[in-house]
Amino acid sequence: MAKRVSHKDSMCGVARPLDAIGDWWSLLIIRDAFDGLRRFGEFQKSLGLAKNILSARLRNLVAHGIMDTVPASDGSPYQEYVLTQKGQGLFPLLVALRQWGEDFFFEPNEPHVTLVDRATKLPVRRLELRAHDGRMLMAEDTVIIVPPPVGERE
Amino acid sequence: MAKRVSHKDSMCGVARPLDAIGDWWSLLIIRDAFDGLRRFGEFQKSLGLAKNILSARLRNLVAHGIMDTVPASDGSPYQEYVLTQKGQGLFPLLVALRQWGEDFFFEPNEPHVTLVDRATKLPVRRLELRAHDGRMLMAEDTVIIVPPPVGERE
């Protein structure tokens, strides 16, 4: 899980994150964490994956600073897994994934769970990419630029 | 790659998409496609992955309707791989991944590539989740709701 440093030595801004969460289960674990699950057993029951795999994934997430272990909140002698700030930073990604799923993986009238504003119970807005000045941007309206070589930055 | 139907029979709005793009390489291929790459060889050179794996991934992406093959645009007798509408729908997710990467995978002053508005060359805005009425929402301000059972929807 660690040695995917591609031929280009330093990994780019997309590849680096993927190294931390780029497998099937990790994002599902994180989603469950956002839904309030904290205990090993809860994750396992919710996801139905083998315990050794869950164990490895949680260890990996903790190693990457995405989750953290804390002593159990109730009296029990076990630990719980909670999202760090870094982990919570994945919320928009999860929303993007969900919205894409809604758009393309469900029949027009197929029912599916919805993410709603807790206060109003209304569905959240669609994520949209905007320019600095607020214009909406499509993929074609953007470019990737590489940073100027060191020494040339003011 | 197909048989991950978890214990719960029908997969949720997060798991379904992950079945299509939930591996390390697929998203990198898609990002390269957004960057304008189209040919087998271009992807392989850019990503440095084994040809059989690239072949399998492209086949999978095409099978999921995320990419499509078209006859080569120049005269060459080969085909090219282009993003479908569904594939282009992944742009926000890619932006989310990139922004998260920038936030947590680079040192404060470490240079990294940036996504900018093609027109102004200014960095794009941060993706933000907003309520129906435009309020910004944090993860804790949202809930997942399940659709009402069939027959109870007006």
Place this chain on the structure above:
DNA sequence: AAACTTGGTTTCAAATTAAAACCACGTTAG
């Protein structure tokens, strides 16, 4: 003290991934 629960680790078979060799087709060079 026997059984049970929780949270794992170990073992081992099966599936996936990766590297490398091979191959087919069309183009270019001699």
Place this chain on the structure above:
DNA sequence: CTAACGTGGTTTTAATTTGAAACCAAGTTT
């Protein structure tokens, strides 16, 4: 015409990962 070459793969084979199931340890309940 034929040999070498570039592109876009497939096949073969070995290494790595995954997953199911068994096992285990510590603490709790009966």
